[in-house]
């Protein structure tokens with residue numbers, strides 16, 4: 240009796256496994272395969288006119304272009320607050336994607352131009368120091384002259400983080416007294432008690448005071 244029940248179970252399992260077979264062999268088109276169902280013979284269909292795929296609306300144009308109308312804007316979008324985390328991520332991404340050409344300093348002396356690629360301009364010049372934030376976003380998004388765009392490699396929020404880091408990099412190479420909030424170079428610290436100048440006595444470890452021999 241028990242063996243009969245086991246046999247029934249086995250049969251049920253086999254039937255259920257058989258159902259899965261359909262999933263492995265679906266009636267679908269292979270990528271770019273021809274199809275005689277449509278007039279243009281293509282199985283890949285363009286999106287229906289007038290529709291927007293989920294996640295592709297890009298309603299916030301500034302976040303995706305860095306521009307207000309035709310001109311680059313000069314503020315960070317609200318999605319990317321400027322804080323230590325943003326700058327740390329911006330530095331990491333910059334060092335990966337930009338430093339090979341622009342160098343970690345941003346002086347345009349990266350390894351790639353040293354081997355013959357067109358030399359990028361330094362970020363530490365007046366024109367680029369005054370360039371609005373959206374301009375850097377646009378260069379990354381659309382490329383600039385000999386420089387390819389990085390839209391496919393770097394998502395928009397990370398592009399903005401790189402923008403913030405480049406601004407910090409520019410400041411780091413061109414900071415003045417007002418930025419430091421104190422005299423540059425800073426004054427020497429004031430000591431409360433100058434001391435006699437004599438060498439202080441060397442403290443003797445307690446074990447050597449007992450005179451006991453060490454084994």
Ligand code: HEC
Nearest residue numbers: 336337340351357358359360375378379383384385386389
């Ligand atoms: C393959 C090398 C290369 C990489 C990688 C690269 N750039 Fe460039 N970049 C260049 C070159 C070359 C130029 C100058 C292009 C020209 O004048 O034709 C340039 C120019 C620029 C400029 C200056 C535009 C101007 O107005 O002069 C900016 C800003 C810039 N790049 C930002 C970036 C950022 C940000 C990244 C990283 C996401 C990056 N680049 C990655 C090669 C590169």
